[in-house]
Structures are given as structure tokens and as C-alpha cells.
Amino acid sequence: MAKGNVTVSEIKTEENENSAVSEEYAYLDRGGFSSEKYKIEVRGLPKFYGIAELKKLMNQKLSLNTSKIKRPKNGSHWLYACFQNDEERTKAIEALNGYSWKGKTLIAEVAKPAPDPLVRKRKQEEDSNGQEKKKKEDSNKSQEERLADATTPYWNVPYDEQLKLKEKEIKHILMKFDNEIWKIAKERRTSIEAQRKNHNGLSFELKPIQKSPVTEGYRNKCEFTVGIDEETKLPTVGFRLGSYATGTVAVAPIQSLIHISEPTKKAVLLFQEFVRASGLAPFSPADYSGHWRCLTVRHSHHSGDIMLIVTMHPQDLTPEGLGKIKKELAEHFSSDESVACNVKSVYFELFTKRRVGEDAAKPEYVTGATHIVDTILGRQFRISPQAFFQINTAGADILYQSAIELSQVTKESTIVDICCGTGTIGLCFAKHCGKVLGLELIAEAVKDAKANAELNNIENCEFFTGKAEDILPSVLARATGEDIIAIVDPPRAGLHTRAVTQLRNTKKVKRLIYISCSPASAVKNFIDLSRPSSKTLRGAPFLPVRAVPVDMFPHTKHVELAILFEREEKSTPDLVETTPQVEDNIPNENVNVECKNENHVSI
Missing domain, CATH: 3.30.70.330 (RRM (RNA recognition motif) domain)
Structure with missing residues (x-):
């Protein structure tokens, strides 16, 4: 039967398509705020x-x-x-x-909101062509292999070949940086071209990549998701097989992954037992239901001690209900099996909308020690739940020693450690220099830095709380002597432009070591440090001299990079000193503003 020129089947097809489209956008009207809506x-x-x-x-x-x-x-x-x-x-x-x-x-x-990736993927798989394509892609790979591909894409590549791939990528990034400087620094082109003949196409030296001393079980911190294993259909503590944006929420167990330590794997299984026995479902990002969200495991490779941070969504649980869960957690991780696994510290936090600074959710102590301790270059460092600490402890030895050698530090030097975190870099420099001045956004990290200095009987370090771009001039005003070396180890996104400007405009900073876990993201910082002087960047530029890549993340595509920049020697007429008086500009050390981002280590 027809209706005008349109058949009933065509009308039904159109209605089905409209229904499918509305289903793809149903999440916009579901509980909770979606950034896609506006x-x-x-x-x-x-x-x-x-x-x-x-x-x-x-x-x-x-x-x-x-x-x-x-x-x-x-x-x-x-x-x-x-x-x-x-x-x-x-x-x-x-x-x-x-x-x-x-x-x-x-x-x-x-901008139109994006359709729900899960709904779209399901529709594609319902289509016969989609099913055939999915079967073809997945037929030859086990869940273990798919997880390895997602978390450690170089897992089946020989380690020496991994290093070659990383060296090639680092050189590509540095060539991009070098070419930008060639474009904007016309007066330096002759010098740049001459240097490129000496350094294999770069205007500065690129040292061979430094190997990680350990390539298996090296991670001392992992953040695991609690979800449903698509094979067993059971609540599982592990890693996602893909991102929500790709339509994946399934979680796979991590026992076969080579970059996670055996003690960490045992601790994960202990918590998984607790989750399955709790009667509470994992949190679902598809409909915001469920409770168990994630587990963070911190593992000291020096002492073997383990810290756990359990995160859950409270939903409609009462304070009494939450208190019962914390009590059960304390009992579970006081068992003989837990003690044998070296679980020494347990924290609990409620999942809320991600915030930073004073508004960020703080993990609540549950049982055991309040800190665990690890070691870099012979220095001991206490690790609190939210503290930044390089995720490859043995690799950090190589990275920090490389930074020390690059810096040409002497007993007359003052080190200004920008984004110092818990003081790891500055405290490793301490015995090589006259003084260390550290500045950090997170107040708790500064407390840890001071405690770490005391733990190691180091007396030539001072630490200050505040944004680098705000307090850097005042901290630099405390630096004495002629040899001032800045060490920068910022979050993945790089250093704030104002902080770069302060460094450029402070002429007594002669050398700068920039350490980046994401060199591609830091290229803008590199360019601003090196570009010719201007009304804003009044100080003489910092020129790259030497770069050292360090493999902190075996079996992944990530690599750490340390670069030595030296202040250009030629005089600059409008080079000025912009450091104000000390006593008026160092904020109260309880001011809670951020510099080091914990995401820095979530690689």
C-alpha cells in the first residue's frame, strides 16, 4: 500500500533511522553534565x-x-x-x-555534539558488513594481544629496534623545532647552517638515546580501571581495550602485560577479589551507574612496599554505607595474603568532577603507613598518594644523571628547580651545587619536598609554593652568584608562556635544562626560549646546545627528552632584570596553586 509517492516501507525505514539517530544523542539528556551539549x-x-x-x-x-x-x-x-x-x-x-x-x-x-561512540559502534556491528569487518580484524588476535597493542604498542618489537624508532621520532621533532628557529631568526641562519654540517642535520648535538636499565615490570605507578571483562562478563580490575571515543568500555585483565611488576599484579588481584565480593557493580561510563571506578597502585622498587588508592562513585550510598566499605577495605588489606604482597598503605577517595588545587578531591587515609619510600641516585623520597614521581625508578637514575652532566653544575652554581614536585631533581642536584631553590604549584608536594630534604639530611634546598609564572621572579631574586641554572620539568602541556617570558627576561640565568615527557607538546616552549628578542621577550635567547633522549617507557612510543639551552652571549641593549624584591613576592607557603600535574606520569 502506498501513501502518495512514498511507500510504507520507506516511511518505516525513515522512522527507524530517526529513532537510531535520536538514540545516538540520548546521552545528552541523561543525568550528568556532558561537554558535548553546548x-x-x-x-x-x-x-x-x-x-x-x-x-x-x-x-x-x-x-x-x-x-x-x-x-x-x-x-x-x-x-x-x-x-x-x-x-x-x-x-x-x-x-x-x-x-x-x-x-x-x-x-x-x-558545533554539533558527537554521537555516542558506544551506540554508533553497536549499530555498525549490527550491519552485516560491519560484522564481517570486525570478525576479520579480531579473528587473529586474542584479548591479551589486543590489550598489549593498546597499552604497550611495541611489546612485540625487539628492544634495540624500539630505541631506533624513538630516536627517529625525537630527531623528527627536533628538526621541526630547528626549522622554525631558522625561519624566524634570520640573523642566525648562517650559524645554524654551519652547525647542521657538524650535527647530522641539526644545529645542536643530539646524543644517542639512553636505554632503560630495566625493560620489564618497570612501572612504579599504574591507574587501573574497574569494569566488565567482555570474555568472562565478570567485574575486572585492569585496562580498557580502547577509549570510550572509539566505542570501547570493556576492561581486560593485566596479568600478561610486561611493563607491570608482579607485586602490582598480585595487589590488583587482591582488590579484584574485594570488588567481586562487595556486591557493588563497577561504574559504567555509558549510563553513569555503578560504584567501583579505579585503583591506583604505587610500588616502591627499592623497598617493595605497595600503596593502594581506591576510587569509587558514591551514587546514593549513605555516609554509614561508605564508612562500612572503608572498614571492610582495612580488614581485607590486613590479611596475611595482603601482608605477603607488601601492601603497606591504603587510601580511599570518592570520584567527583575533576578539579584541581584546593577544590581537588583528596584521598582519605584508611590503613597502614601514610607514605612509602623509593630511591633515586641514592636519595630517599617519600611518596604520598598524589605525589609526582617518575614512573620508571631505574630510568630516573639515568635521566637525572644526564641532566646533572648536561648542566655543567659546580659548587658555585644555584639551581632553580621549576615545577619541582616533591623535590626529586633538586635534591639529586644538591650535592653538586651551592644552593637549590624549588618552586611548585601543589602545596602538598612542597611539604613532601621539605620532608625529603630532611630525610636525606640536605640543608642547601628551599622550596616555595605557587604558580611558576607568578613567583618565579621572586624566587630568582633569592639566587646568588653568577652561575644560575634553571631546571624545568613541567607537565605534558609544557611551561606557561609567562614563565618562559620571566626566564628570558632574567639575564642572570645563563643555562637551562628542559626535561619533557612529551617533546612534541613542548616545541612551542623550545621556540619561545630560542626566538630572537622582542618587546615581550626582551632577554637574549637561549640556544639549544645538546639533547639527550632517555627511554623511560619501554614497549611504548613515549620517550623523555632533556635539552641543554645556553643564553646567547652577544649583548642585547634592552636586556633587563625583572626580579622584584624578595620579601614582597614570595606567597605564603600554604597557598595552593598548581604547577606539576599528576597526569605527567600517566603514560
């Missing part, structure tokens, strides 16, 4: 800019209330910005569209 696309961005700069433009200068910025991996000339409601989104479009920033005119428009 999203805009911003195009026409400049070639080089920092996310921190863009946030400052939006949130401070234009008084916008941005909840999230999503920049694509491939390309930086456009991005998405998300807001809390339609009114804020409309305000953002009016403010940004046509706005001139860094010589570029921005374009801002409403």
Missing part, C-alpha cells in the same frame, strides 16, 4: 599558541566561562570549546567570532 568550533587560530594563552583570552580577557577545550591531535588551527549552558555558548560565539588574536581573525560557530 559546544562551539573555533577556527582560524594562529600557527603557534598555548592552551593556557587561549584559556586566558577566553576566561579572563573576554570573561567567558569555558568548561573544556578539545584540541585535535592532528592540527592546531581549529578546536572545540565547551560551555555549561546555551547562554554561555551564545556569549562565547559573539565574543570570539571576528576577534583578532595574534594576527589572526577567529571564526566561532555552533
Whole structure:
């Protein structure tokens, strides 16, 4: 039977398609805030800019209330910005569209929300072609192999070949940096070209990659997800087989992974037993139901001690119910089996919307020791639940020793450790220099740094709390002598532009060691340190002299990089000293503002 020129089957097909489309966007009306709901696309961005700069433009200068910025991996000339409601989104479009920033005119428009990846993937698999494609992709790979591919993509590549691949990638990144400097520093082109003949195409020396002393079971910190194993259908503590964005929420066990230590694997199984016996379901990112969210395991490779941080979503649990769970956790991890596994410390935290600084959720102590202790270059460091600590302890020995050698430090030197975390780098430098001045955003980390100095009987170190871009001038004012060396080990995104400006404009900083766990993300910092002087960057540039890649992450694509920059020697007429008086600018050490991001180690 027909209705006009449209058949009943066509009407039903259209209704089914509309129903499927609405299902893909049903998550927008589900409980909880989604950053996809009020999203805009911003195009026409400049070639080089920092996310921190863009946030400052939006949130401070234009008084916008941005909840999230999503920049694509491939390309930086456009991005998405998300807001809390339609009114804020409309305000953002009016403010940004046509706005001139860094010589570029921005374009801002409403962006459609992304469809639910899980729903879309299910629809594709229901299609016969999708099923055949999926079977073809998965037929030859076990769940163990798929998990290894997701977490350690080089797991089946010989280690020497891994190092060659990483060296090639590092050189590619540094060539990109070198070429940018060649473009913008016209007066240095002759020198750059001459140096390239000596350094195999680079204007500075790239040392051979340093091997990790250990390649298996090297991670001293892992963050595991609690979810459902798609094979056993049981609650499992492990790693995702893929991201939610790819339509994957299944969790696979980690017993076969080569980069996780055996004690960590045993601790994971102990917690998995607890989860399965609890009667509470794992948290589901698909519909926000369930309780158990994740488990963080910190393992001291020096003492063997293990710290656990259990995270759960409270849902409708009462305080009494939560108290019962914490009591059961304490009992479970006081068992003989747990003691044999060296679980020495247990913390508990509730999952809430991710926040930083004073508003961030703090893990609650449950049982055992409040800290565990590990060792780098003979120095002992206490590790608290949220403390930053290099995830490859043996590799950190190599990385920090490389930094010491690059720096040409002497007993007359003052080290300024920027984003010092719990003081690991500065305290390793302490016996080689006259003084160490550390600055760090997180107040708890500064407390740990001071405790670590006391633990190692080190008296020539001082640590300060605050944003690097805010307190760096005042900390530098405390530096005495002629040989001031800055050490920078920032979060993955790099150092704030204002901090780079302060370093450039402080002429007594002669050398700088930049350590990066994501060199590709730090290229903008490298360029700003090295670009010619300007009205903003008044100080003479820092020129790259030597770079040392260190493999801290065997079987993955990640690599750590340390670069020595030296201040250009030629005199600069408008080089100025911008360090104000000390007593007026060091904030109270209880001020809680952030520099080191814990995500720095979540690789």
C-alpha cells in the first residue's frame, strides 16, 4: 500500500533511522553534565599558541566561562570549546567570532555534539558488513594481544629496534623545532647552517638515546580501571581495550602485560577479589551507574612496599554505607595474603568532577603507613598518594644523571628547580651545587619536598609554593652568584608562556635544562626560549646546545627528552632584570596553586 509517492516501507525505514539517530544523542539528556551539549568550533587560530594563552583570552580577557577545550591531535588551527549552558555558548560565539588574536581573525560557530561512540559502534556491528569487518580484524588476535597493542604498542618489537624508532621520532621533532628557529631568526641562519654540517642535520648535538636499565615490570605507578571483562562478563580490575571515543568500555585483565611488576599484579588481584565480593557493580561510563571506578597502585622498587588508592562513585550510598566499605577495605588489606604482597598503605577517595588545587578531591587515609619510600641516585623520597614521581625508578637514575652532566653544575652554581614536585631533581642536584631553590604549584608536594630534604639530611634546598609564572621572579631574586641554572620539568602541556617570558627576561640565568615527557607538546616552549628578542621577550635567547633522549617507557612510543639551552652571549641593549624584591613576592607557603600535574606520569 502506498501513501502518495512514498511507500510504507520507506516511511518505516525513515522512522527507524530517526529513532537510531535520536538514540545516538540520548546521552545528552541523561543525568550528568556532558561537554558535548553546548559546544562551539573555533577556527582560524594562529600557527603557534598555548592552551593556557587561549584559556586566558577566553576566561579572563573576554570573561567567558569555558568548561573544556578539545584540541585535535592532528592540527592546531581549529578546536572545540565547551560551555555549561546555551547562554554561555551564545556569549562565547559573539565574543570570539571576528576577534583578532595574534594576527589572526577567529571564526566561532555552533558545533554539533558527537554521537555516542558506544551506540554508533553497536549499530555498525549490527550491519552485516560491519560484522564481517570486525570478525576479520579480531579473528587473529586474542584479548591479551589486543590489550598489549593498546597499552604497550611495541611489546612485540625487539628492544634495540624500539630505541631506533624513538630516536627517529625525537630527531623528527627536533628538526621541526630547528626549522622554525631558522625561519624566524634570520640573523642566525648562517650559524645554524654551519652547525647542521657538524650535527647530522641539526644545529645542536643530539646524543644517542639512553636505554632503560630495566625493560620489564618497570612501572612504579599504574591507574587501573574497574569494569566488565567482555570474555568472562565478570567485574575486572585492569585496562580498557580502547577509549570510550572509539566505542570501547570493556576492561581486560593485566596479568600478561610486561611493563607491570608482579607485586602490582598480585595487589590488583587482591582488590579484584574485594570488588567481586562487595556486591557493588563497577561504574559504567555509558549510563553513569555503578560504584567501583579505579585503583591506583604505587610500588616502591627499592623497598617493595605497595600503596593502594581506591576510587569509587558514591551514587546514593549513605555516609554509614561508605564508612562500612572503608572498614571492610582495612580488614581485607590486613590479611596475611595482603601482608605477603607488601601492601603497606591504603587510601580511599570518592570520584567527583575533576578539579584541581584546593577544590581537588583528596584521598582519605584508611590503613597502614601514610607514605612509602623509593630511591633515586641514592636519595630517599617519600611518596604520598598524589605525589609526582617518575614512573620508571631505574630510568630516573639515568635521566637525572644526564641532566646533572648536561648542566655543567659546580659548587658555585644555584639551581632553580621549576615545577619541582616533591623535590626529586633538586635534591639529586644538591650535592653538586651551592644552593637549590624549588618552586611548585601543589602545596602538598612542597611539604613532601621539605620532608625529603630532611630525610636525606640536605640543608642547601628551599622550596616555595605557587604558580611558576607568578613567583618565579621572586624566587630568582633569592639566587646568588653568577652561575644560575634553571631546571624545568613541567607537565605534558609544557611551561606557561609567562614563565618562559620571566626566564628570558632574567639575564642572570645563563643555562637551562628542559626535561619533557612529551617533546612534541613542548616545541612551542623550545621556540619561545630560542626566538630572537622582542618587546615581550626582551632577554637574549637561549640556544639549544645538546639533547639527550632517555627511554623511560619501554614497549611504548613515549620517550623523555632533556635539552641543554645556553643564553646567547652577544649583548642585547634592552636586556633587563625583572626580579622584584624578595620579601614582597614570595606567597605564603600554604597557598595552593598548581604547577606539576599528576597526569605527567600517566603514560
